[in-house]
Amino acid sequence: MRIVTLALAVAMLAAPVLAQQAAAPPTSLVREGVTEKLTDHVWAIPDGSASLVPNVGIVVGSKAVLVIDTGLGARNAQTVLKEVAKVGAGKPIYLVTTHVHPEHDLGAHAFPADSKLIRSKDQDVDIAASGMNLANVFASRSELNKELLQGATYRKGDISFDKDYSLDLGGVTAKIIAVGPNHTLGDTVVFVDGVLFSGDDAMRPQPSVMAQGATLTHWLATLDKLDALKPTHVVPSHGPRGDASIIAGYRTYFKKIQERVGALKKAGKTQDDVVEAVTDEMVTQYPDRARLGGAIRAAYAEAK
Numbered sequence: 001m002r003i004v005t006l007a008l009a010v011a012m013l014a015a016p017v018l019a020q021q022a023a024a025p026p027t028s029l030v031r032e033g034v035t036e037k038l039t040d041h042v043w044a045i046p047d048g049s050a051s052l053v054p055n056v057g058i059v060v061g062s063k064a065v066l067v068i069d070t071g072l073g074a075r076n077a078q079t080v081l082k083e084v085a086k087v088g089a090g091k092p093i094y095l096v097t098t099h100v101h102p103e104h105d106l107g108a109h110a111f112p113a114d115s116k117l118i119r120s121k122d123q124d125v126d127i128a129a130s131g132m133n134l135a136n137v138f139a140s141r142s143e144l145n146k147e148l149l150q151g152a153t154y155r156k157g158d159i160s161f162d163k164d165y166s167l168d169l170g171g172v173t174a175k176i177i178a179v180g181p182n183h184t185l186g187d188t189v190v191f192v193d194g195v196l197f198s199g200d201d202a203m204r205p206q207p208s209v210m211a212q213g214a215t216l217t218h219w220l221a222t223l224d225k226l227d228a229l230k231p232t233h234v235v236p237s238h239g240p241r242g243d244a245s246i247i248a249g250y251r252t253y254f255k256k257i258q259e260r261v262g263a264l265k266k267a268g269k270t271q272d273d274v275v276e277a278v279t280d281e282m283v284t285q286y287p288d289r290a291r292l293g294g295a296i297r298a299a300y301a302e303a304k
């Protein structure tokens with residue numbers, strides 16, 4: 001009797017966990033029918049924190065629509081376009097990407113031919129430097145990714161900008177700003193109607209310092225710039241949305257790393273020693289060791 005009761009109790013405990021797992025959004029696929037309205041002009045398709053899925057932005061003015069990020073490959077772009085049709089049917093489409101990594105940018109080729117892709121010059125540099133390297137890595141990870149990336153190529157921009165670009169959509173203007181090198185050289189953020197699409201430059205998950213020559217000093221200056229916009233909503237390119245506290249979280253993380261790395265370097269420690277020591281200090285709170293290591297190495301290189 002006791003055993004049966006125990007088994008039942010275990011089953012009851014396990015049930016919600018299983019239900020949660022079943023409801024977890026799929027990897028690599030932008031979801032249909034979950035688009036949420038944030039302001040009079042701004043919608044977002046949440047990623048549900050699924051890997052290789054971006055949070056997609058849709059901004060609707062009286063004259064035109066701006067889409068922020070495409071999803072991985074043509075199939076995801078089609079899903080995004082279905083959602084766009086629900087909130088901005090028939091309007092000319094502009095497209096911008098937060099950076100050129102595949103799940104953000106490699107659906108652009110599947111957007112309508114008359115849509116206009118807005119690219120920073122830095123994104124052109126990233127594409128020229130890395131091409132399909134990361135796409136090939138993603139494609140090798142699963143059959144689905146391989147299928148999604150079939151025929152994908154980087155689309156050439158229709159509108160090119162250097163540092164920033166203002167786009168009047170009719171009754172609402174999007175400010176598009178190049179902020180790299182941080183996660184990539186071509187990091188791009190969009191501020192519109194109080195909503196900041198912050199790319200990988202401010203998220204809840206730990207930052208991935210990947211750009212050639214990226215420094216924490218530059219990333220911290222970027223965070224100051226983002227804060228100065230005084231966003232009411234922050235929609236990062238991955239993970240939960242929130243407010244400006246998302247920006248503050250990155251500042252805390254980078255400042256702590258800068259301070260600890262600076263002190264240890266001054267004390268004569270090697271880079272390897274510093275990576276090990278600071279990772280040990282911070283890994284309980286910030287569990288992604290690879291991302292910690294990347295940030296610590298960048299901080300070590302720039303520390304006096």
Ligand SMILES: [Zn+2]
Pocket residue numbers: 099101183200
């Ligand atoms: Zn990325």
